[in-house]
Amino acid sequence: MNLANLNGLGTVLLVVGFFVAFWAVAAYVVGLRTRNGSLMASGRGAVLALAFVLTMTVLILWGQFIGSDFSNRYVAEHSSTDLSLGYKISGLWAGNEGSLLLWAWLLALYAAVVTFIRHEEGQELLPFVSTILSAINLFFLFIINFLSRPFVALSPVPPEGMGLNPLLQDPGMVIHPPMLYLGYVGFAVPFAFAMASLLANQRGGAWIKATRRWTLVAWLFLSIGIIFGAEWAYVVLGWGGYWGWDPVENASFLPWLTGTAFFHSMMIQERRGMLKGWNMALIIITFMLTIFGTYLTRSGVVASVHAFGDNVLGMWFLIFMLTSLAAALYLIISRRHLLREEHQFEAVVSKESSFLLNNLILVGLAFAVFFGTLYPLTSGWLTGNKVAVGPEYYNAIAAPMGTLLILLIGICPLIPWRRASVRNLMENFLYPFAVAAVITVVLFFAGIRKLPALAAFGIIAFVLATIAMEFFRGVRVRLKSGGESLPTAVWSMMSRNRRRWGGYTVHIAVTLIVLGIVGSSSYQVSKTYTVGIGQTMSLGGYTLTYKGLQQTRQGQAEVVLADLDVSHGGKAVGKLRSQKEFYPNSEEPTTRVGIRGSYKEDLYVILNGWEQDQTANFKLVINPLMAWMWIGWYILAVGTVFAAWPAGRAAAAVQHQGSAAMAQSD
Amino acid sequence: MNKKTKVTLGVLLIAAAIVFLMITAFGSSSMYYLTVDEALAKGGEITGRPVRLNGGIQRGSVTFDIQQPLLVFNLTSETGSLIKVAYRGVKPDNMAQATQAIVEGKLRQDGTFEATKLMLSCPSKYEGKTYEGDQGSR
Amino acid sequence: MYAVVLALALVIVLYLIGRPLFRPDWDEEAQLLQGRVDASEMERERVFAALVEVENDYQMNKLSEADYQELKRQYTRQALEYLKNSASPSPAGMRPARRKPRPDLKQVEAEAEAEVALALGAAAGRPAAVPGSLYCPHCGAEMLSVGQKFCHVCGRPQRREA
Numbered sequence: 001m002n003l004a005n006l007n008g009l010g011t012v013l014l015v016v017g018f019f020v021a022f023w024a025v026a027a028y029v030v031g032l033r034t035r036n037g038s039l040m041a042s043g044r045g046a047v048l049a050l051a052f053v054l055t056m057t058v059l060i061l062w063g064q065f066i067g068s069d070f071s072n073r074y075v076a077e078h079s080s081t082d083l084s085l086g087y088k089i090s091g092l093w094a095g096n097e098g099s100l101l102l103w104a105w106l107l108a109l110y111a112a113v114v115t116f117i118r119h120e121e122g123q124e125l126l127p128f129v130s131t132i133l134s135a136i137n138l139f140f141l142f143i144i145n146f147l148s149r150p151f152v153a154l155s156p157v158p159p160e161g162m163g164l165n166p167l168l169q170d171p172g173m174v175i176h177p178p179m180l181y182l183g184y185v186g187f188a189v190p191f192a193f194a195m196a197s198l199l200a201n202q203r204g205g206a207w208i209k210a211t212r213r214w215t216l217v218a219w220l221f222l223s224i225g226i227i228f229g230a231e232w233a234y235v236v237l238g239w240g241g242y243w244g245w246d247p248v249e250n251a252s253f254l255p256w257l258t259g260t261a262f263f264h265s266m267m268i269q270e271r272r273g274m275l276k277g278w279n280m281a282l283i284i285i286t287f288m289l290t291i292f293g294t295y296l297t298r299s300g301v302v303a304s305v306h307a308f309g310d311n312v313l314g315m316w317f318l319i320f321m322l323t324s325l326a327a328a329l330y331l332i333i334s335r336r337h338l339l340r341e342e343h344q345f346e347a348v349v350s351k352e353s354s355f356l357l358n359n360l361i362l363v364g365l366a367f368a369v370f371f372g373t374l375y376p377l378t379s380g381w382l383t384g385n386k387v388a389v390g391p392e393y394y395n396a397i398a399a400p401m402g403t404l405l406i407l408l409i410g411i412c413p414l415i416p417w418r419r420a421s422v423r424n425l426m427e428n429f430l431y432p433f434a435v436a437a438v439i440t441v442v443l444f445f446a447g448i449r450k451l452p453a454l455a456a457f458g459i460i461a462f463v464l465a466t467i468a469m470e471f472f473r474g475v476r477v478r479l480k481s482g483g484e485s486l487p488t489a490v491w492s493m494m495s496r497n498r499r500r501w502g503g504y505t506v507h508i509a510v511t512l513i514v515l516g517i518v519g520s521s522s523y524q525v526s527k528t529y530t531v532g533i534g535q536t537m538s539l540g541g542y543t544l545t546y547k548g549l550q551q552t553r554q555g556q557a558e559v560v561l562a563d564l565d566v567s568h569g570g571k572a573v574g575k576l577r578s579q580k581e582f583y584p585n586s587e588e589p590t591t592r593v594g595i596r597g598s599y600k601e602d603l604y605v606i607l608n609g610w611e612q613d614q615t616a617n618f619k620l621v622i623n624p625l626m627a628w629m630w631i632g633w634y635i636l637a638v639g640t641v642f643a644a645w646p647a648g649r650a651a652a653a654v655q656h657q658g659s660a661a662m663a664q665s666d
Numbered sequence: 667m668n669k670k671t672k673v674t675l676g677v678l679l680i681a682a683a684i685v686f687l688m689i690t691a692f693g694s695s696s697m698y699y700l701t702v703d704e705a706l707a708k709g710g711e712i713t714g715r716p717v718r719l720n721g722g723i724q725r726g727s728v729t730f731d732i733q734q735p736l737l738v739f740n741l742t743s744e745t746g747s748l749i750k751v752a753y754r755g756v757k758p759d760n761m762a763q764a765t766q767a768i769v770e771g772k773l774r775q776d777g778t779f780e781a782t783k784l785m786l787s788c789p790s791k792y793e794g795k796t797y798e799g800d801q802g803s804r
Numbered sequence: 805m806y807a808v809v810l811a812l813a814l815v816i817v818l819y820l821i822g823r824p825l826f827r828p829d830w831d832e833e834a835q836l837l838q839g840r841v842d843a844s845e846m847e848r849e850r851v852f853a854a855l856v857e858v859e860n861d862y863q864m865n866k867l868s869e870a871d872y873q874e875l876k877r878q879y880t881r882q883a884l885e886y887l888k889n890s891a892s893p894s895p896a897g898m899r900p901a902r903r904k905p906r907p908d909l910k911q912v913e914a915e916a917e918a919e920v921a922l923a924l925g926a927a928a929g930r931p932a933a934v935p936g937s938l939y940c941p942h943c944g945a946e947m948l949s950v951g952q953k954f955c956h957v958c959g960r961p962q963r964r965e966a
Contacts, residue, residue: 009806013813020817027821041824049820056813271850342847345673353673360677364684371688376699386699388718389692390770390783396691401684416861417854418875421868428865470864477863528756530733586763608756609732617732619756 007072010060010151017053017104018141020046024134032127040127044115047130050137051112054105061098061150065091070161073154074098080163080585082556087164090174094164096313097150099177103294104140106178106185107133114189114214122210128196129189136188139320147313163556163585172232180225180252184290186218187255190262191287194280198331203338205276208269215266216644219259220637226252227633238591238606240526240621242629245394250373251293254366258286261362264355271417272352273342277332280339282363284328289366291321296373347419354412361405368397395521403456406514409507410463413470432465453522456514463511467504474501494642502643509639512632519625520602526621533614540622542603543567544576549614557581560589562607562616566596578607578618602626697770702743705773718770719779723761723786724748730757741767741779749773753781761786848886855879 024046031039063069065088070076078094079087092098111133115126144150167173190211197207229249234242243249262282268275295317332339345352372389380386414420414428440458448454471490478489494501529537531546538544547563561579565572578594596603604621697716698708705712705719719741727740737753751769758764764786771781858879862872 006806009810012810016814016817020821023821038824038827042821045820045822045824049817052816052820053813271854273847273850345669348669348672348676353676356673356677357680360680360684364681368684368688368691372692375696380699387696388699390695390697390716392695393691396695397684397687400687414866416866416871417857419871420866421871424866424868473864477860528735530735606756608735609730611732615732617735617756 005071005153006060006064006069007151007153010057010072011149013053013057013060014141014145014149014151017050017057018138018145020050020053021134021138021141024050025131025138028127028131028134032131043127043130043134047108047111047115047134050134051108054101054108057150058092058101058105061092061101062089065089068161070159071154071157072150073152074150076154076158076161078162078164080161080556083164084555086171086174087169090168091164093177093181094168097144097148099181100140100144100148101150102178103181103185104137104144106181107137107140107188110185110189111137114192119210122193122197122206125193125196125200125202125207125210128199129192132192132195133188136192136324143313143316147316163583166557166581166583166586166590167236169556169583169590170232170236172228172235176225176228176232178225179221179228183218183220183222183225184255184293186214186221187259187283187286187290189214189218191283194283195328195331198280198335198338201335201338205269205273205279208266208279212263212266212270213644215259215263216640219256219263220640220644222252222256222259223633223636223640226256227630231630235593235595236590238593240524240604240606240619240623241520245369245372245391247373248293248297250369250394251289251296254370255286255289255293257362257366257369258282258289261359261366262286265359268352268355274344274352275356276339276341277336278359280332282359284325284332288321288325291317291324295321349415349420349422349425351412351415351417351420354408354415358405358408358412361401361408365398365401368401369394399452402514402517403459406456406463406511407459409511410459410466413504413507414466428469429466432462432469435465436462450522453518456518456522460511460515460518464508467508467511470504471501498643498645502639502641502645505639505642506636509632509634509636512628512635514632516625516627516629516632519628520623523624524621526619528608528617528619530615530617537618537620539620540601540603541568542620542622544605544618544620546616546618549610549616554581557583557590560607560610562594562610562618564594564605566603576603576605578605580607597627599627600624702741702747702749703745705749705779706743706747713773713775715772716770717773717779718768719749719751720768721749721766723764723767728757728761730761737761737784739767741769750778751781752778753784755784758784758786848883851879851882851886855883 024043027039027043027046030036031041031043061072061075064072064075065079066085068075068079068081068088070079074095074097075091078091078098083091093102111130114133115130119126190207193207193211193214197205229252230242233239233244262279265275265279265282269279295314347353372393376386376388410432411429414425436458439461440454443454443457448457474493475486475489478484478493479486484492525540527537527539531537533546533548536543536545543566545565545567547565549560549562551558551560553559559579559581561577564576564578566574566576574596576594576596579592580589581592582589591606594605594607602621602623604623606619606621608617608619610616695716697718698705698712699718699720700708700712702719702721705717721741721743724740724742728737729739730737734754735756737755737757739751740748741751742748751767753769753771766786768785769779769781770783771779773779855876858867858872858875861867862876867875
């Protein structure tokens with residue numbers, strides 16, 4: 001351990017971190033057993049110390065990246081002096097070692113925040129929570145210290161690094177990993193609270209209330225991470241699509257599905273004290289899936305675009321997953337008396353049952369995706385024949401399930417808790433149904449004949465109409481009590497119940513995303529052309545004129561770009577550029593497609609190749625309604641933030657109205 | 667029947683629907699995942715059926731006709747046997763650097779493989795090159 | 805040079821970990837002693853929240869008249885029960901200044917009904933008639949009476965609710 005340079009310092013700090021994490025766990029465990037407040041407080045100090053130590057290590061590594069310190073092998077492998085600052089910074093998570101350090105750091109930060117902020121609910125669970133979070137981090141620190149070290153010295157020091165993988169030199173790829181990790185790590189918190197609640201023998205389910213915001217935050221980051229991955233695939237991988245059901249894509253989608261299911265069924269437990277065992281199982285599964293997602297990406301166990309590959313690492317992840325699963329199961333089984341339901345389902349048509357349906361669909365879809373992803377492995381073990389499933393399998397299941405889910409989004413808000421009167425339901429459906437029917441007929445005559453797509457559009461129209469009606473009726477109720485202008489009424493209605501209206505906003509967003517998916521998958525058209533300069537290509541009403549090739553420099557890369565003039569219906573509408581980028585550290589060019597997007601569709605152009613005489617080969621793709629997917633994601637983020645935002649005084653008054661102690665005079 | 671039974675029935679119904687979906691989706695899209703040697707061994711058994719082949723790319727065997735476009739190359743196995751692959755599509759960016767390929771498609775009667783999908787994997791795709799003697803860098 | 809940085813870091817770490825060992829810190833213990841959240845307390849919150857929702861759902865035409873009356877009756881009854889029974893004493897050692905005597909039952913009932921009416925009124929969209937917040941926005945203490953102008957725990961003035 002040479003302290004003459006940063007590598008040595010970093011290594012030592014990581015060792016210190018390992019022992020600090022160990023102390024955190026030990027002090028808490030012994031302190032809890034013996035009810036020794038000082039020991040527990042020491043454990044608390046260790047949580048803070050760990051965050052401090054890991055922050056230092058991350059800053060050191062960042063410093064090495066920014067300063068191009070190639071004495072660190074990891075830096076040399078993922079950076080170079082001529083990289084822009086942004087990519088030097090993102091180089092931290094370009095490979096295994098840095099990514100795992102990022103995981104540990106984020107977890108330590110989360111743990112520190114959880115341990116030290118004041119919680120409205122579940123304050124008494126905190127010692128247990130901190131223990132569990134520290135234990136998880138202990139595992140990651142073990143990996144970082146012994147198996148995947150970020151501070152390995154390189155000697156002799158190379159004058160220049162290998163540079164960042166060109167595929168990662170994209171803004172989407174800069175954001176995607178940290179967002180995804182914030183999501184993954186975020187789910188460790190509700191998991192820890194759930195286990196803590198069992199360890200503390202709590203019957204009441206306070207852990208649900210304590211972790212609601214954490215769950216939302218984790219889910220938000222996971223969603224952002226996924227969408228940036230999709231955006232990257234769309235623009236840089238350049239095959240015309242954004243989701244290939246790649247094993248690693250699936251690995252990030254799985255916890256998203258179960259996480260969504262979880263925060264719906266969470267509400268049932270909050271409201272009605274039901275589904276306690278189910279919620280426990282769900283959060284455990286979600287947490288396991290986040291670890292599994294990390295495992296899948298790092299170990300290359302199923303071949304995919306992402307896999308970095310290292311099977312020793314994979315083995316340890318597997319051990320960790322199995323051990324924590326066993327521990328969690330033991331806890332649930334030994335304390336199952338705490339999980340008795342407080343109420344029963346009262347009616348088949350009720351919000352509870354529609355949430356249950358929502359859960360079944362989401363978890364069912366997750367199971368199907370999980371099964372398909374692992375099938376090449378399992379079939380290889382079981383039958384000797386490795387069989388894989390293609391995207392058709394996933395799409396064939398996701399399409400009907402997704403459609404059902406969207407339908408549920410439309411129906412569910414109209415159903416009250418405990419029981420619904422079917423007559424009221426029908427009345428409330430009338431307008432949206434009429435709207436949807438009209439739109440469906442119009443679409444049919446406008447040329448939309450593919451039945452599944454037509455049905456999907458109809459359902460989407462129905463859902464948007466029902467949500468619009470909810471807003472409309474809610475505001476009307478509010479206006480009745482008088483004294484408010486329309487905008488004030490809308491705002492105060494929404495802020496009094498952020499959960500509900502934030503949730504509706506997110507529902508709108510999801511519906512729009514599905515709109516984008518349906519449009520781009522049902523009605524995508526493409527055509528390949530080989531053209532000389534001045535020649536034209538056409539697709540879907542667009543005519544593109546190939547103006548020629550240019551060669552320029554963009555940052556590190558030599559870029560060959562094709563200029564195209566675009567006209568639509570005879571009128572010139574603009575220009576497009578489609579290019580290939582050649583980076584010094586890679587013999588292959590990376591693609592950056594040219595996209596001309598409108599609310600109606602995306603015109604998408606891939607430059608495939610060219611000859612000496614500048615004859616070029618292009619693939620043209622039209623993706624209808626693609627823009628709505630990205631629009632939907634923005635709205636999703638806004639809606640989630642709104643839903644998670646701490647309630648203002650007015651809303652708090654309503655929510656606390658019940659639980660406030662009444663005026664007691666002394 | 668009481669509410670609980672109804673709800674349980676509903677749950678089972680949905681679960682059954684999902685399993686049913688999985689089975690049908692499976693049947694129509696599952697494909698054999700074979701190495702070049704395994705495919706050659708199975709021969710006629712898999713002709714015309716969806717297959718995913720995994721093998722190496724033979725240096726120098728890659729030709730690309732931009733006009734069609736048609737990409738042709740030889741997929742090799744460790745034992746040296748090879749299968750000629752014809753892919754009616756664009757030559758991927760990293761073709762020259764790629765050492766392994768995964769192709770999906772069907773084996774033709776004449777022994778060539780008609781690929782509808784091509785995926786390349788470079789063992790060090792994200793690393794470019796790595797420095798010697800490392801274990802944890804991958 | 806880096807040895808100095810390391811030494812500094814170690815000092816901070818040891819301080820964070822070691823200090824509590826030499827200073828008895830009853831904060832952690834107190835947390836445990838605060839008591840588990842009673843299941844019944846959560847149930848009580850649920851009942852009140854449900855009352856608000858039922859009112860809302862009825863206004864939005866999701867509940868039939870019959871269901872509305874039935875559910876409202878059930879929840880109101882439960883709510884009154886809770887309010888009557890709740891005079892829960894504070895756990896020992898936590899907030900000794902807040903020990904309250906057992907309230908007079910009649911007064912409690914009257915206030916309970918007012919409470920419920922308030923909840924229903926709020927659900928129907930009528931702004932709460934309570935002029936002050938029910939919790940002190942500064943220190944979080946529960947107010948002793950509606951309209952209380954100053955917090956009795958931290959002394960800060962209570963703003964009026966819009």
